[in-house]
Structure formats: structure tokens, C-alpha cells
Amino acid sequence: MPQIIPIRDLKNTSEISQMCHESNEPIFITKNGYGDMVIMSMKMYEEKMFMLDVYSKLNAAEEQLAEGKVLDGDASLKSVREKYNV
Structure with a gap:
């Protein structure tokens, strides 16, 4: 199941980095409820x-x-x- 997080959560850089390294798929970032970016390790x-x-x-x-x-x-x-x- 893909992970989807709002853009405001990018403030937690250590947590986001850990999520990226633990996940086997990209993490989708939303802005105002719409897809905006994708991040991965x-x-x-x-x-x-x-x-x-x-x-x-x-x-x-x-x-x-x-x-x-x-x-x-x-x-x-x-x-x-x-x-x-x-």
C-alpha cells in the first residue's frame, strides 16, 4: 500500500528519511489534497x-x-x- 503524506509533514526530515529507507515503494506527497511530489531513498x-x-x-x-x-x-x-x- 503506497504511503501518502501531506507536504506540511516534510518538516520532520529525520522521520521522512527513515520512512523512505524503510519503504519498498515511493512516498507520495500531497499539496492541498492533490498529488504534488514523490520521494524515495x-x-x-x-x-x-x-x-x-x-x-x-x-x-x-x-x-x-x-x-x-x-x-x-x-x-x-x-x-x-x-x-x-x-
């Missing part, structure tokens, strides 16, 4: 950005497959082995 941010990058690369790969932009695996491995004398 640096660790969670890095994990989320990593996963976003992974999904982006998977999406690009699926598009290449759909367009027929594929290489023969055996030929590619042979080329790499010859290039690096492996």
Missing part, C-alpha cells in the same frame, strides 16, 4: 532506474525482432572469437 531510486533501463533495452530488442533486424547467433559468435582470438 537513493537505493530505491537506483534500483528503479536500473529496472527502467532493463525494460527499455528489452523493448528495443523486441522492436528489432519485429522489424527482422536479427543476426545469426553462430556467425556472430564465430566473428567475435576470430576478432579476439578466443
Whole structure:
């Protein structure tokens, strides 16, 4: 369940920091009853950005497959082995 707190609670910086580090999801900040910001720990941010990058690369790969932009695996491995004398 996402945590939602009003913007006035940001005065309690130590408490908010602890909430961010203990939570496995972002914390939503409201202003005048409406969504305004999202905060999270640096660790969670890095994990989320990593996963976003992974999904982006998977999406690009699926598009290449759909367009027929594929290489023969055996030929590619042979080329790499010859290039690096492996």
C-alpha cells in the first residue's frame, strides 16, 4: 500500500528519511489534497532506474525482432572469437 503524506509533514526530515529507507515503494506527497511530489531513498531510486533501463533495452530488442533486424547467433559468435582470438 503506497504511503501518502501531506507536504506540511516534510518538516520532520529525520522521520521522512527513515520512512523512505524503510519503504519498498515511493512516498507520495500531497499539496492541498492533490498529488504534488514523490520521494524515495537513493537505493530505491537506483534500483528503479536500473529496472527502467532493463525494460527499455528489452523493448528495443523486441522492436528489432519485429522489424527482422536479427543476426545469426553462430556467425556472430564465430566473428567475435576470430576478432579476439578466443
